[in-house]
Amino acid sequence: MSDVSQLGSPREGFFSYLFFLGLVFDMPKNLSKQARKQQSRIAALNTLGTPASSRAGSELEDELDTLSEASFATADSTGEIDETRLEDTLRRQIDDLGEKRTATRETALGTLNQMLAHHYCGPFLGSNQSNLSALLQLLIRSVRKPGSTQETILALKGIGLAFLSQEAGAGGEQDDYYGLVLPLLKNLVLTAVECDVKYQAIETLAMVTFLAASHADTMGGLDFFYKILISQGDNLRSEDEDTKLSNKxxxxxxxxSTRAYGLLYASAFGDGRGTYEDAWDEWQAVMPAHLDLLEHSSxxxxxxxxxxIALMFECTDTLKKQQVVEEDEQEDEDQIPDYEEMDELIDALQRLATDSSKKVNKQDRKEQRGAFRDIIRTVESNERPKETLRFGRFRLVFRGWANILELRAFRHWLGQGLVRHFHDNDTVYSVFARTVNESSDSEGEADTEDGPTAFEEEGSENVMVSKNDVAARREKAKRIRKVKGH
Structure with missing residues (x-):
């Protein structure tokens, strides 16, 4: 009799047996294909392992809220959060992704997403290069063959959070992961029936492209969203009356889709990235679509x-000045072409900044006026807005549309975990490495646009985020896991 232990878990043994029968007795293709898929799924689960802890799952999950509330200052003074507990809970939720009950998978996805957002799980996913790939396979499976719409949405969000949790320097692996999810996400944006699924697919596609795409793929992402904008979303609509999307x-x-386009434009051309010619050509191509959207009913x-529009003005202005300096020629920078329909654009922006139409409710009018006042200042005078993010006694100041739009995207994805990712996640930190560090609100004071990211403690000296401390703690955690046999 063969040694049953070699088959692993009962699920793995059963589908391995089916696969063996398919080879020997020429099993029907559909059943053989199912067996192979199940083997692949179980292999992914086995790659990520089983939780080492013997504590009940509910007990571990109850600790999540406590761990999530750890502030930047508290974590900095007390040392690392218990990574063993986090890893055990991660493994438990990932293991539940293989369960048959839809409700179990939904619960696991919800907890997994909370953990990935509130804590930096890069050391776990990066400890073995197969871990992230295995997790993505399980999430993709929940998207392709979900038990419910909610499972699809949670899995799509999980894909974005998994990319956010990558350790910096993944290199070619990042390209492979991006290629793995790109066709799926694009297809869902265009063909999914439910609005919520389309929405989450758009959000996830924008974030994974921002994080993992090459410049060429980022430009491809811009083109994808441009086609949605120029068609006013016609390519998102279904011809079936029963599944037709409402105006809302x-x-x-x-x-x-508009915000996704802005995030990718910031990625391609923000903070002096790219070339002036490419930024200008893209701007000229998409401006008509954006002018139409200024008249949108929403x-x-x-x-x-x-x-x-303000972002594109900011980026091209920065690149224009950079090009003039680099060429070191006697030509005036005004010889570089400017937008020809400037007067018409200013008129349109002014109308929106002073809109008093009773068709728009009072709160929306107030928000619109405030937003377009900042937009006009950038378009007319190249003034860059600033936004301050406060973490208890600390604050972080962001200047310019590129940094602000990127900040909003990360805040949307990470919520309360944003500060933890700023501190521990090199991928997130590197995005804002050029953020303005202000030590005063006085005009013209400490306006160092190329300064490092810094947390400022009010009423005291600046407290810098030490990447050396973060690296040291990370190395210590890796050594501990190695000793424990993880």
Whole structure:
């Protein structure tokens, strides 16, 4: 009799047996294919392992809220959060992704997403290069063959959070992961029936492209979202009357697509990245679509379009000045072409900044006016807005549309975990490495646009985020895991 232990878990043994029968007795293709898929799924689960802790899952999950509330200052003074507990809980939730009950998978995905957002799990996912790939396979399976719409949405969000949790320097592996999810996400944006699924697919596609795509793929992402904007979302609509999206749903999707375009433009051309010629050509191509969106019936879409316009002005202005300096020629920078329909654009922006139409509710009018006042200042005078993020006694100041739009995207994805990722996650930290560090609110004081990211403690000296301390703690954690046999 063969040694049953070699088959591993009962699930693994059963499907291995089916696969063996398929080879020997020429099993029907559909059953053989199912066996192979199940083997692949179980292999992914086995790669990520089983929780080492013997504590009940509910006990571990109860600790999540406590761990999530650890502030930057507290964590800095007390040392690392218990990574063993985090790893055990991660493994437990990932193991539950292989369960048959939809409710169990949904619960696991919800807890997994909370952990990935509130804590930096890069050391676990990066400890073995197969870990992230295995997790993505399980999440993709929940997207392709979900038991419910909620499972699809949670799995899509999990994909974005998994990319956010990658350790910096993944290199070619990042390209492989991006290629793995790209076709799936694009297909869902265009063909999914439910608005919420389309919306989450748009959000996830924008974030994974921002994090993992090459410049060429980022430009491809810009083109994908441009086609949605120029068609006013027509390519998102279904021809089936039973699944037709409402106007409110279309407004939500257009807002998400416009913001996605802005995030990728910031990625490609923000903070002096790219070339002036490429930024200018892209701007000229997409400006007509954005001008149309300024007349959109949704306030959120109008504001998103206006902020994209301000972003494009900011990026091209920065690249224009950079090009003049690099060429070191006697030519005046005004010889570089400017936007020809500037007067018409200013008129459109001014109308939105002073809109008093009773068709728009009071709160929306107030938000729109405030947004477009900042937009006009950038378009007319190249003034860059600033946004301050406060963490208890600390604050972090962001200057310029590129940094602000990127900040909003990360805040949307990470929520309360943003500060923890700023401190521990090199991928997130590197995005804002050029953020302005202000030591005073006085005009013109400490306006060092190329300064490092810094947490400032009010009423005391600046407290810098020490990447050396973070690296030291990370190395210590790796040594501990190695000794424990993880």
């Amino acid at each position: 749903e279309m407004h939500t999707l257009m807002d998400a 306030k959120d879409v109008r504001v998103a379009a206006g902020e994209n």
